[in-house]
Amino acid sequence: MASAGNSVLVVGLGRFGSAVAQTLNDLGQDVLAVDRNPVLVARWSNVFNVVEADMTDVLAVDQIGAQDFTKAVVAIGDGIEASVLTIGNLLDAGVTDIWAKSVSKEHTRILQRMGARHIISAEADAGKRVGHLVAGEYLDYIEIEGPYTVVKIHTPASMANKTVGQAHVRERYGITIVGAITPGLDFRHGDEDTVMHRGDELIVLGLQDQIDRFIRD
Known part of the structure; x- marks a missing residue:
């Protein structure tokens, strides 16, 4: 079982939860994953610490030592009731930093009222990202x-072959060139002397309409 303190509790081992748990594990984080499905528990038991438990049950929350965790990811996506009950139990146990997957706007509103610090609208966020990429x-x-x-x-x-300063990027568009990537070369942090070569990939921070204007000018 994961040690207390800096450990992360992940509840739910569907595609989203298992990806979170595996990534945390790969990054060297101390992870304890929980799911009530014995098939999923068996599937991931050789990858990271995992236990079978129903976190909607207060006794189960106490038995796994949830009170020892300061951070939890609730990745339950098959029902709002199970998600809400689990988060309520974790809050009651004293878990202060909860990341919760939301499956609808109504779910998000409930989680916000409960006090979940971070709400992840996985499907909506992915859909928005794909829409921008397809465009x-x-x-x-x-x-x-x-x-x-x-x-x-x-x-x-x-902007090809101009520096950020020569193009007055910040003044004209209000955006920040975070960095530039020339194929085959290392990443370059952006500053006024950064040359924006034709074919470079630029990492840009700003409001969407500002970025769109920079692209189209």
């Missing part, structure tokens, strides 16, 4: 807190 102007897209996004784009034709 063809972004190579990658990440929505961050608030109205800002981080995107990866090819250098716009109008």
